Amino acid sequence: xxxxxxxxxxxxxxxxxxxxxxxxxxxxxxxxxxxxxxxxxxxxxxxxxxxxxxxxxxxxxxxxxxxxxxxxxxxxxxxxxxxxxxxxxxxxxxxxxxxxxxxxxxxxxxxxxxxxxxxxxxxxxxxxxxxxxxxxxxxxxxxxxxxxxxxxxxxxxxxxxxxxxxxxxxxxxxxxxxxxxxxxxxxxxxxxxxxxxxxxxxxxxxxxxxxxxxxxxxxxxxxxxxxxxxxxxxxxxxxxxxxxxxxxxxxxxxxxxxxxxxxxxxxxxxxxxxxxxxxxxxxxxxxxxxxxxxxxxxxxxxxxxxxxxxxxxxxxxxxxxxxxxxxxxxxxxxxxxxxxxxxxxxxxxxxxxxxxxxxxxxxxxxxxxxxxxxxxxxxxxxxxxxxxxxxxxxxxxxxxxxxxxxxxxxxxxxxxxxxxxxxxxxxxxx
Amino acid sequence: xxxxxxxxxxxxxxxxxxxxxxxxxxxxxxxxxxxxxxxxxxxxxxxxxxxxxxxxxxxxxxxxxxxxxxxxxxxxxxxxxxxxxxxxxxxxxxxxxxxxxxxxxxxxxxxxxxxxxxxxxxxxxxxxxxxxxxxxxx
Numbered sequence: 300x301x302x303x304x305x306x307x308x309x310x311x312x313x314x315x316x317x318x319x320x321x322x323x324x325x326x327x328x329x330x331x332x333x334x335x336x337x338x339x340x341x342x343x344x345x346x347x348x349x350x351x352x353x354x355x356x357x358x359x360x361x362x363x364x365x366x367x368x369x370x371x372x373x374x375x376x377x378x379x380x381x382x383x384x385x386x387x388x389x390x391x392x393x394x395x396x397x398x399x400x401x402x403x404x405x406x407x408x409x410x411x412x413x414x415x416x417x418x419x420x421x422x423x424x425x426x427x428x429x430x431x432x433x434x435x436x437x438x439x440x441x442x443x444x445x446x447x448x449x450x451x452x453x454x455x456x457x458x459x460x461x462x463x464x465x466x467x468x469x470x471x472x473x474x475x476x477x478x479x480x481x482x483x484x485x486x487x488x489x490x491x492x493x494x495x496x497x498x499x500x501x502x503x504x505x506x507x508x509x510x511x512x513x514x515x516x517x518x519x520x521x522x523x524x525x526x527x528x529x530x531x532x533x534x535x536x537x538x539x540x541x542x543x544x545x546x547x548x549x550x551x552x553x554x555x556x557x558x559x560x561x562x563x564x565x566x567x568x569x570x571x572x573x574x575x576x577x578x579x580x581x582x583x584x585x586x587x588x589x590x591x592x593x594x595x596x597x598x599x600x601x602x603x604x605x606x607x608x609x610x611x612x613x614x615x616x617x618x619x620x621x622x623x624x625x626x627x628x629x630x631x632x633x634x635x636x637x638x639x640x641x642x643x644x645x646x647x648x649x650x651x652x653x654x655x656x657x658x659x660x661x662x663x664x665x666x667x668x669x670x671x672x673x674x675x676x677x678x679x680x681x682x683x684x685x686x687x688x689x690x691x692x693x694x695x696x697x698x699x700x701x702x703x704x705x706x707x708x709x710x711x712x713x714x715x716x717x718x719x720x721x722x723x724x725x726x727x728x729x
Numbered sequence: 730x731x732x733x734x735x736x737x738x739x740x741x742x743x744x745x746x747x748x749x750x751x752x753x754x755x756x757x758x759x760x761x762x763x764x765x766x767x768x769x770x771x772x773x774x775x776x777x778x779x780x781x782x783x784x785x786x787x788x789x790x791x792x793x794x795x796x797x798x799x800x801x802x803x804x805x806x807x808x809x810x811x812x813x814x815x816x817x818x819x820x821x822x823x824x825x826x827x828x829x830x831x832x833x834x835x836x837x838x839x840x841x842x843x844x845x846x847x848x849x850x851x852x853x854x855x856x857x858x859x860x861x862x863x864x865x866x867x
Contacts, residue, residue, distance in 0.1 A: 320841065477835050479773035483791045504817045506787060637826040639782030650781055652824045654858040686821045686855045691785035694778045694826045722749060722817050722853070
């Protein structure tokens with residue numbers, strides 16, 4: 300049964316249960332308003348500033364006039380400034396003209412003294428060159444030039460025109476199109492992009508992530524060396540945060556101490572800074588511990604014999620761990636995690652869940668300092684009914700080889716390496 | 730309401746489970762006792778995600794037919810369709826991520842009215858997933 304649009308909508312992230320047409324109409328109205336506002340603003344700027352200045356410099360006729368008076372006029376608009384004006388008198392044939400003018404209104408400044416300095420350049424009673432408007436001789440100027448402001452004003456409406464015009468074009472192009480049709484049109488447009496040089500997924504297996512990072516990384520023991528999932532970003536983020544926080548805190552401490560030495564009393568400020576001092580100290584302690592740990596825990600290397608992996612397949616895995624510490628546990632596991640990204644208000648949040656974990660190897664009480672390096676190679680049989688790797692804009696299913704180590708209750712590390720799990724290519728493939 | 734057209738979509742053999750490389754075939758029609766002119770009809774075989782993340786959608790097969798001003802579409806006759814299903818993504822019932830396949834038909838009538846019917850199906854034999862606790866052994 301054909302359905303009419305619904306007024307009441309429910310929204311969670313990008314999911315809507317209301318009327319797409321009503322939403323599109325709202326978008327069209329918004330973008331049209333931007334476009335109209337930008338267009339009106341541009342028109343007014345051209346009419347009130349650009350064209351008059353152009354005419355002054357191109358159309359006005361040169362003549363001679365006598366200055367009979369001076370004044371500084373207060374401009375009653377949002378600029379809140381002053382403008383110099385001179386009382387000009389000149390004759391055109393039998394007609395006499397007298398008018399206030401200077402530069403056609405280009406110079407408006409909040410500095411009254413500047414206006415008076417400009418007026419001081421002209422003597423009352425003397426003759427000067429001027430230019431008058433042939434269409435209306437009552438408009439005349441003594442100074443003419445191009446002002447940067449008159450042309451920069453033309454740039455202000457451009458963002459509104461671009462956003463409004465682009466958005467309106469997007470709404471019009473997609474008007475009345477179903478979600479499926481929009482996806483197909485977007486895909487065709489992407490395929491027409493001849494300059495695209497980024498990674499592209501395997502077309503035989505849509506939604507599988509690109510594997511350039513794996514196939515371009517040869518191993519030394521097995522065929523492929525896997526790149527780590529998060530190469531040290533957490534540690535560098537902690538370094539940056541600690542530097543910024545403690546840097547600002549150090550400046551505040553110095554200022555407080557200087558003031559105290561100078562005889563001021565800042566006990567309240569000093570007391571207020573105590574929790575921030577504690578937080579800065581904790582952050583620095585964590586950073587030092589992490590850096591010491593990073594230096595003691597050496598690089599972890601994981602290599603695989605075959606790429607990609609498939610269900611019920613046999614593959615070789617090699618892992619090595621260097622370092623200068625004694626590990627209570629060193630463990631290699633195959634895990635699968637789901638990752639979902641969703642909008643929460645104006646924020647984007649990402650959550651993950653581990654849905655599969657298989658321990659491949661475990662060693663207890665390993666003294667890396669004495670052993671030098673710990674290595675292990677084993678064969679893995681992948682699950683027969685496992686879900687393949689999956690990647691879309693907001694949802695992922697990722698398979699990883701995870702190396703974890705524990706040295707005491709406070710020293711531990713976990714390093715993950717992505718593997719790509721493909722589905723079987725054909726029915727009956729095993 | 731009696732007499733309103735009903736859009737129906739059927740798979741051959743009423744199958745609901747398919748494997749990669751299988752042919753998904755079926756037909757759709759507008760079940761009505763009177764002629765209901767349609768401006769256009771779209772058939773899509775697609776996958777979409779559900780769960781905690783924002784919805785993603787991918788179209789595997791898409792067919793759109795439009796009627797002319799003088800010759801609007803008459804969909805009372807069954808319209809056949811057929812496509813070979815891809816190797817991925819397989820249907821998946823996860824904890825926070827789900828991947829679901831369906832065939833969807835939309836009919837566009839004059840004056841902006843629209844009808845839609847959707848029939849889900851499963852691609853592949855991936856069992857439902859559950860959250861793994863650390864240290865689980867197979």
